[in-house]
Amino acid sequence: MSDTAETETLDIPEMDADAWADFVEAQGWTDGLPTVVPSEAAVARMMDGARGDNEPFAAITPRQLIPTLQSLAANAVMAGCRPAYFPVVLAALRGVLVADYNLHGSLATTHSCAPMVMVNGPLRQALNINCGTNCFGQGWRANAAIGRALQLVLNNVGGAKPAIMDRSTFGSPAKYTFCFGENEEESPFAPYHVRQGFRAEESVVTVMSAEPNHNLNDHGSTTGQGLLTTFAGAIASPAANTIYAKGPYFIILGPEHAATLARDNWTVEQIQQFLYDTACVPLSQVSVENRRIYEEAGHFPENDAYKVAPTPEDIHVAVAGGAGKHSAWIPSFGGTAAISIRVKPPAAG
Amino acid sequence: MRIVNPSFGIAPQSEGTATAGPVDWANDPIILFSNNKPNAKELLEGVRDRLSSIRRVDNIDYIAKSSASQPAPPEMINEVARKYRIALLALGD
Numbered sequence: 001m002s003d004t005a006e007t008e009t010l011d012i013p014e015m016d017a018d019a020w021a022d023f024v025e026a027q028g029w030t031d032g033l034p035t036v037v038p039s040e041a042a043v044a045r046m047m048d049g050a051r052g053d054n055e056p057f058a059a060i061t062p063r064q065l066i067p068t069l070q071s072l073a074a075n076a077v078m079a080g081c082r083p084a085y086f087p088v089v090l091a092a093l094r095g096v097l098v099a100d101y102n103l104h105g106s107l108a109t110t111h112s113c114a115p116m117v118m119v120n121g122p123l124r125q126a127l128n129i130n131c132g133t134n135c136f137g138q139g140w141r142a143n144a145a146i147g148r149a150l151q152l153v154l155n156n157v158g159g160a161k162p163a164i165m166d167r168s169t170f171g172s173p174a175k176y177t178f179c180f181g182e183n184e185e186e187s188p189f190a191p192y193h194v195r196q197g198f199r200a201e202e203s204v205v206t207v208m209s210a211e212p213n214h215n216l217n218d219h220g221s222t223t224g225q226g227l228l229t230t231f232a233g234a235i236a237s238p239a240a241n242t243i244y245a246k247g248p249y250f251i252i253l254g255p256e257h258a259a260t261l262a263r264d265n266w267t268v269e270q271i272q273q274f275l276y277d278t279a280c281v282p283l284s285q286v287s288v289e290n291r292r293i294y295e296e297a298g299h300f301p302e303n304d305a306y307k308v309a310p311t312p313e314d315i316h317v318a319v320a321g322g323a324g325k326h327s328a329w330i331p332s333f334g335g336t337a338a339i340s341i342r343v344k345p346p347a348a349g
Numbered sequence: 350m351r352i353v354n355p356s357f358g359i360a361p362q363s364e365g366t367a368t369a370g371p372v373d374w375a376n377d378p379i380i381l382f383s384n385n386k387p388n389a390k391e392l393l394e395g396v397r398d399r400l401s402s403i404r405r406v407d408n409i410d411y412i413a414k415s416s417a418s419q420p421a422p423p424e425m426i427n428e429v430a431r432k433y434r435i436a437l438l439a440l441g442d
Contacts, residue, residue: 008357014350029355043353065358074353105418110442156356246416293387297415335418 029156031176038074046073049083052347058097061104063159079149089149091343092117095207100337106209107160110167113333114174116210117147120193121203124181131181133322136213147177174212186255187319188262196340203343209333216327224264227257232279238286241334245299245307248314248338250330254321272312280305375404377434383413388441
């Protein structure tokens with residue numbers, strides 16, 4: 001795989017869809033799936049979706065090149081975005097470029113993390129971002145294309161080529177796309193972005209370097225306490241990066257589980273505190289070698305167990321998904337942060 | 350046909366290039382810089398053992414960044430640059 005000359009536009013021979021797919025693959029510009037041709041006209045339409053957004057971007061690691069709005073739009077076109085999706089892609093990119101997100105570490109690591117993109121606010125419905133049934137899965141263009149566009153930007157402008165700069169041992173399906181919306185309509189709690197200090201009418205993207213969702217099945221518990229006990233047992237993993245207790249994680253409550261918790265008067269803060277106190281890895285499940293390493297890093301057990309989050313506030317609670325007695329745990333890379341960025345609506349005209 | 354290059358980007362303004370003079374491998378102080386993974390320390394300790402057969406080692410020190418997944422803080426890098434002439438890095442998984 002090699003990039004062509006670094007000019008903003010390229011003149012290439014006319015080619016059909018098959019030849020284009022081969023060309024893109026040869027350039028190393030694809031995630032493996034076919035892409036849309038980023039013609040100047042298509043890119044111009046994409047850029048119109050973000051008209052008025054003149055805020056510059058930081059250089060993208062590891063190539064350390066500053067993208068242009070045009071090169072970002074080209075990736076959005078290739079990913080299959082509608083122009084209206086583009087501001088969400090740009091907000092997600094701004095989020096992963098915040099220093100605390102630790103983009104370089106999360107791209108170069110052997111861990112299987114990918115950028116999780118959660119959308120809050122009115123754009124979820126305007127763009128038809130799936131927040132309900134199968135929200136982490138296939139079938140919705142916005143979920144598929146927004147997450148994919150961000151990945152293509154990191155691959156193409158950033159240079160995080162798999163097996164070259166992206167050294168993930170396994171990778172994960174989330175590296176194709178990992179975008180969903182919070183199911184604010186079925187949440188008994190204030191929307192996630194409002195709890196982060198944004199206004200309800202604003203649209204906000206939250207990113208975190210994350211593993212894909214781990215399912216939390218609990219059909220049996222009929223109380224909030226019971227559900228959280230199940231969740232805590234699953235989250236207390238001696239083999240997740242959260243064992244280092246240096247990073248955040250998300251707990252995505254399915255609407256039915258969320259309703260049970262709200263019925264039993266659990267607040268988000270109480271859920272965070274319960275999981276912080278209870279989702280701990282017993283000393284008996286940690287090898288002697290790892291105990292020594294954790295101690296050298298200043299991470300000591302409390303009451304014969306290791307905590308898996310730095311603070312209760314690092315446990316992020318949101319509601320998504322559809323009917324069913326399931327929730328989800330989304331562990332982070334560890335050395336990362338959940339970053340929320342307001343989506344800039346396009347300027348009028 | 351004309352397309353927009355999806356890999357196009359602009360190189361940031363350079364902050365200038367630092368140059369280092371020649372080093373004396375037999376005598377100059379060396380820092381063994383670990384990414385904080387267990388095997389990195391083993392690698393660096395092995396290097397130090399090998400060096401002991403060809404040079405003094407009382408000015409060879411070891412340091413690890415605080416997290417394998419996060420960059421070394423600038424103050425750590427500046428301190429290392431101030432005190433040592435040679436840095437040997439290990440990225441051990």
